[in-house]
Amino acid sequence: MTAEPLEYALDRREDLGEPAGFPGAGRLVLRAARESDLPELRRLDEEVFQEVAYPAFLLRQLYDMYAGHLLVLDEGEGRLRGYVLAATTALNRDSWILGLCVTPDRRRHGLGRELMTEILARLRRDGIEHVRLTVEPANRAAILLYRSLGFRPEQPGDGLRRDYFGPGQDRQILRLALPGNR
Ligand SMILES: CC(C)(COP(=O)(O)OP(=O)(O)OC[C@H]1O[C@@H](n2cnc3c(N)ncnc32)[C@H](O)[C@@H]1OP(=O)(O)O)[C@@H](O)C(=O)NCCC(=O)NCCS
DSSP: OOOOOOEEEEOOTTTTTOOTTOTTOOOEEEEEOOGGGHHHHHHHHHHHHGGGSOOHHHHHHHHHHHGGGEEEEEEETTEEEEEEEEEEOTTSSEEEEEEEEEOGGGTTSSHHHHHHHHHHHHHHHTTOOEEEEEEOTTOHHHHHHHHHTTOEEOSSTTSEETTTTSTTOOEEEEEEEOOOOO
8 A cells, every 4th residue: 555645735725714814824734653653642532523533542453554545634833723633554455434523623624525525636646446435314414425425325224324333323424435446
């Protein structure tokens, strides 16, 4: 798998909901995660996902395994505003999106879509053919985003898996086929 370095600025300040003169706010940069990001990544994950955030040890090991597919939105001065994480396996051409978030103050400005579009492009380039993810059935924002990118419920049925993460924790599984790239 290629783990090509990635870094580009998201310059469209007004598109990204950054009011003119917003104190201390620099440009957002979308880039591959670094080991030094781990404490801030953990803080961000806890801010957004709270009791279902990844434990520190697991986040660390996910980084160890999938750093090439862990992208962050860097606001500068050590502050992250979002991330996306995809897991791949050497055994087949499938992948799972294991995390996606944008901080509440930066939502609805195209950043979630930017993170997803970039990770899907990287997965496709790395030869991945299918991407799956789980989403809370009531998470309308995420489901609309995923559906607009082409994800559809995994068969059978509507992708709903009862008690997927334990009693009462249903999830819907969505799946996307990436067009061949070789
Ligand atoms: C899901 C999430 C990452 C979306 O990030 P975002 O930067 O706000 O999303 P975008 O601005 O790129 O929106 C992309 C599309 O998602 C959908 N969408 C996003 N937020 C929405 C909302 N509140 N209501 C309805 N649709 C929404 C829309 O289809 C939107 O396209 P449009 O702007 O053309 O209408 C963000 O809401 C988030 O971090 N949520 C909490 C964590 C989470 O639920 N992660 C997913 C776990 S499976």
